[in-house]
Amino acid sequence: MTKRLCMKKIGVMIGHFEPLHLGQVRSVLHACGQVDQLFLLVTPHPQPNPDFNIALKDKARWLSMAFADLPFVKVALLPNLVKPTFDDVFDKNHDDLDVAEVNAVLGQILQDFPQLRQGLADDEPPILFVDEAHPFAKLDLALPVMTTPYQFGFDSTKIHANPALYWDVIHPQARPDYTKTIAIVGGESSGKTTLLHKLANYYGASFSLEMGRIFVETDLGGTELGMQYSDYPLMASDHEQAIRHAKQLATAPLTLVDTDFVTTQAFCEVYEGKTHPFLTACIDEFRLDYTLMLASNVAWVADGMRSLGSDNERQSFEHRLKSIFTRHQISPFYIDNPDYHQRFLQAVDFIDKVVFKRYTEKG
Numbered sequence: 001m002t003k004r005l006c007m008k009k010i011g012v013m014i015g016h017f018e019p020l021h022l023g024q025v026r027s028v029l030h031a032c033g034q035v036d037q038l039f040l041l042v043t044p045h046p047q048p049n050p051d052f053n054i055a056l057k058d059k060a061r062w063l064s065m066a067f068a069d070l071p072f073v074k075v076a077l078l079p080n081l082v083k084p085t086f087d088d089v090f091d092k093n094h095d096d097l098d099v100a101e102v103n104a105v106l107g108q109i110l111q112d113f114p115q116l117r118q119g120l121a122d123d124e125p126p127i128l129f130v131d132e133a134h135p136f137a138k139l140d141l142a143l144p145v146m147t148t149p150y151q152f153g154f155d156s157t158k159i160h161a162n163p164a165l166y167w168d169v170i171h172p173q174a175r176p177d178y179t180k181t182i183a184i185v186g187g188e189s190s191g192k193t194t195l196l197h198k199l200a201n202y203y204g205a206s207f208s209l210e211m212g213r214i215f216v217e218t219d220l221g222g223t224e225l226g227m228q229y230s231d232y233p234l235m236a237s238d239h240e241q242a243i244r245h246a247k248q249l250a251t252a253p254l255t256l257v258d259t260d261f262v263t264t265q266a267f268c269e270v271y272e273g274k275t276h277p278f279l280t281a282c283i284d285e286f287r288l289d290y291t292l293m294l295a296s297n298v299a300w301v302a303d304g305m306r307s308l309g310s311d312n313e314r315q316s317f318e319h320r321l322k323s324i325f326t327r328h329q330i331s332p333f334y335i336d337n338p339d340y341h342q343r344f345l346q347a348v349d350f351i352d353k354v355v356f357k358r359y360t361e362k363g
Contacts, residue, residue, distance in 0.1 A: 010116055010126040011035035011146070014078070014109075015087030016045040018054055019163055020062045020174040023154025024087070030148045031129040032073050038129075039074045039116060040067075041109065043081045049160055054177060062173040076113060081105065088156055089133045097135055103142040164253035164356045179206075179250035180355050181243065183260040184347075185332065186294035187317045191340060195294065196258050198344050203351070206249050207256035208242035211235050212264060224271075232268045233278040236261055240286050254355050260288055262330065266320045283328050290354055292347055293321065293332035 011031055017024055017040075032038040042059050056077055067073040084102050106128070110116060116126045125143050130136045132147035139145075159166040163178045170178055184192045184199075193210065200207045215235045220226045239261065246255050265279040296314040325332055335346050352358040 009035040009037075010118070010120060011038045011129050012041060012109075012116060012126050012143075013038065013086075013129045014041045014043060014081075016043045016085065017059050017063060017087070018045045018048075018160055019178055020059065020066065020171040021154055021156070021159050021166070021169045022171060023151035023169065024156070025066060025171055026151055027129070027131060027148040028067070028073065031146070032070065034129075034146060035127060036119075037072050037074060039076060039113070039126075041076050041078050041081075041113070043078045043086075045160065046082045046085060049163075052163070052178060058177055062171065062177075065173045066171055074115075078109070086130060086134075086136065089131050089150070097139065099139050099141070102136065102139065106142045162357055167253050175250045176247040179247055179253055179255045180289040181247065181255050181257055182351065182355075183257040183288045183291045184294065185260055185263050185291055185321065187296040187314045187321070189314075190294040190296050191343065192294060193258055194340070195292075195344060195347060196256050199347060199351070200256055202348060203252045203254060205252035205254050205256055206246045208239070208246040208258065210258040211239035211242060212259065212267065214238070227271065229268070229272045229274075229276065232264060232272075232276045236264055236279055236282045239264070240282065243286070243288075254351060257288060260291065261286065262291075262321060262324045262328070265324055266317060269320060269324075270317065283324075283330075290350075291325070291330060291332035292350065293325075293334050294343065295334065295336035295338075297336060297338045 011034060013028060013031055015024065028038065028040065040063055042056060042063065044056060045054075048054065056079055060075055060077055063075045067075070084097070084105065110125070120126065128136075128141065128143040128145050129148055130145060131150055133150045134147075137145055137147050154169060159169065163170055167175075167178075182199075184196050186192050196207055199205065212235050215231065215238060216222060216224055216227070219231070219234075239259075243255070243257055246257075261279055261282040265275060265283065268274070268276050268279060296318050333350050335343050337343050337346060
């Protein structure tokens, strides 16, 4: 007797994956174990979180990187599908489900993605995977449905609403897009680096250091004597790479940055007498999320490299910083308490409010 050829099984999961979290990944891993190929079709979120600018291709990158070593998991985009939502188990929009609408969407997907039927028998459609608690699991749909186990402790709606409170369950590939960059700026000897290390320890956050100082040590022999106009783009490029690296390794929903491109531009204007167009582009292109600006009203501490130490020079530099911020429509949070510990507490209060949204809990 001739054996029937074993046909390939193809599965599909549809969702907005925003943000990609470990509960979703575990569902994917369960589903891909039941089929030969699993297609992840990524949709826009019906209600994007206004605090994050997440593009469809950002999510494609997260998933492609997360499953790069599992070639049987494929990623494709559904840019025009907002509803129905296939992945929000407890979404209130499911209360009035229209089976005909869902089936129409599935039929259109099969037309738009012929690869979902590649290698299948004519009478064998791909399998739709949904969470076992999802209302779709109980519907008579155009595709056969298989369920994945309900992932306790992973509420996609809550994670989407406030990712900072669920940082530990966000997949590492998505974290760079959900960590908020916080620059700490100010004049020389304003306590920037000390505050950065305090905050890094307080939040367990990754950080990037001031590249100008490192550049002077590595490329100029520890003295600014040889500094010239052409060095500023090099410092800014190093700084951008350091920030990107810190975000990629983000250990918390905030990533700290010691000084910023505005500060580099201010030093360029002071020492070279003119702005640098490359720095101008960096300020606008590599926009940081928040800026803490420290007033120059603490004691001056000479370290062998600082040069703008007089009261007039410090105030002039602070004024220049503010002017450049205004020029680029950046509004720093200004910290002017002369007590170092109070500065730290002000910074913590600000971060708790803008990153963790804790002011809503305090009332």
